[in-house]
Amino acid sequence: MIQVDLNGQVAVVTGATRGIGFGVAKALSKAGAAVACIGTNAEKLNASVEQINSDGGKATAFICNVADSAAVKQTAAEILEQYGSRVDILVNNAGITRDTLLRVMTDEQWDDVIAVNLRGPFLVTRAFISAMRKKKYGRVVNIASISGMIGNRGQANYSASKAGVIGFTRTVAKEVANRNITVNAISPGFIETDMTAVLDPMIVTEMKNRIPVGRFGQPEDIANAVLFFASPEASFVTGQIIAIDGGMIM
Amino acid sequence: MDRNEIQTKVIDIIAEQLGADRSKITESTDIANDLGADSLDIAEMIIVFEENFDIDIVEEDAQNISTVGQVVDNIQKSLNKGGAE
Numbered sequence: 001m002i003q004v005d006l007n008g009q010v011a012v013v014t015g016a017t018r019g020i021g022f023g024v025a026k027a028l029s030k031a032g033a034a035v036a037c038i039g040t041n042a043e044k045l046n047a048s049v050e051q052i053n054s055d056g057g058k059a060t061a062f063i064c065n066v067a068d069s070a071a072v073k074q075t076a077a078e079i080l081e082q083y084g085s086r087v088d089i090l091v092n093n094a095g096i097t098r099d100t101l102l103r104v105m106t107d108e109q110w111d112d113v114i115a116v117n118l119r120g121p122f123l124v125t126r127a128f129i130s131a132m133r134k135k136k137y138g139r140v141v142n143i144a145s146i147s148g149m150i151g152n153r154g155q156a157n158y159s160a161s162k163a164g165v166i167g168f169t170r171t172v173a174k175e176v177a178n179r180n181i182t183v184n185a186i187s188p189g190f191i192e193t194d195m196t197a198v199l200d201p202m203i204v205t206e207m208k209n210r211i212p213v214g215r216f217g218q219p220e221d222i223a224n225a226v227l228f229f230a231s232p233e234a235s236f237v238t239g240q241i242i243a244i245d246g247g248m249i250m
Numbered sequence: 251m252d253r254n255e256i257q258t259k260v261i262d263i264i265a266e267q268l269g270a271d272r273s274k275i276t277e278s279t280d281i282a283n284d285l286g287a288d289s290l291d292i293a294e295m296i297i298v299f300e301e302n303f304d305i306d307i308v309e310e311d312a313q314n315i316s317t318v319g320q321v322v323d324n325i326q327k328s329l330n331k332g333g334a335e
Contacts, residue, residue, distance in 0.1 A: 130301070133297070133301060134301055175294075
């Protein structure tokens with residue numbers, strides 16, 4: 001793990017229950033940050049938080065659907081209350097897929113993905129930006145996807161949401177740069193998580209052939225990049241989109 | 251906080267936000283026409299006023315602000331309403 005000192009800082013991670021979000025929450029915790037872990041499945045989220053804390057971390061679970069405006073407001077208020085109105089790091093990671101070809105994609109499949117993946121980062125970032133502005137410090141890291149950069153068959157909804165996150169990242173970066181708040185995005189390639197475990201083995205094999213480093217990524221590969229963007233030292237890096245994909249797109 | 255203190259702080263903020271010459275800003279200065287602020291500059295300035303004075307400026311009031319004096323009036327009104335300071 002990259003060595004970054006986040007002692008005394010407060011981080012919020014959405015979708016912290018599993019996969020990349022869990023890896024990110026663990027890494028931020030190991031770097032010394034208190035981590036507010038947001039997820040929708042109470043039982044699973046609590047188990048993940050317990051695991052972080054049994055490893056010496058300071059994590060707390062918050063149940064919230066990031067697509068629900070009222071719930072986000074409520075949860076943000078609880079988090080700000082608990083951590084003395086301080087949030088230094090926000091990682092918008094929560095995301096879902098509803099893959100299918102455009103020809104047969106339903107309204108629900110489109111709307112659900114846009115709601116969690118694009119409306120979610122908007123609602124959550126808006127909820128914490130005032131606290132960051134007041135402290136004149138903040139690190140926002142959005143988890144996009146290479147699907148949002150180059151497209152991916154079967155992911156019209158997902159790739160549109162992630163391309164949206166990239167535009168959102170750049171615009172918010174411009175709006176808050178003068179407050180010492182940076183906003184960057186990471187585009188993961190193929191990372192071994194529950195999200196990619198459900199893919200057709202044929203597609204998986206084909207994907208692996210397209211990764212120059214010859215392996216799938218792990219959540220830790222993404223977490224290391226998050227640590228960099230989240231560090232105080234990365235103050236001159238903002239509005240950037242970095243693909244962490246083993247060289248899949250270059 | 252009295253009106254003069256509010257005025258001083260408001261002019262400081264406007265000068266900083268717009269990179270304007272502080273000595274040329276008075277209560278009758280029109281933020282858009284005289285200082286060249288666009289609608290987003292004004293929206294951002296209102297956020298900064300809210301943060302600095304710990305108040306909420308009502309949306310309709312925010313729309314009607316054009317001069318520095320109106321900003322000061324508005325902030326004074328919000329501070330009295332909220333009972334702050």
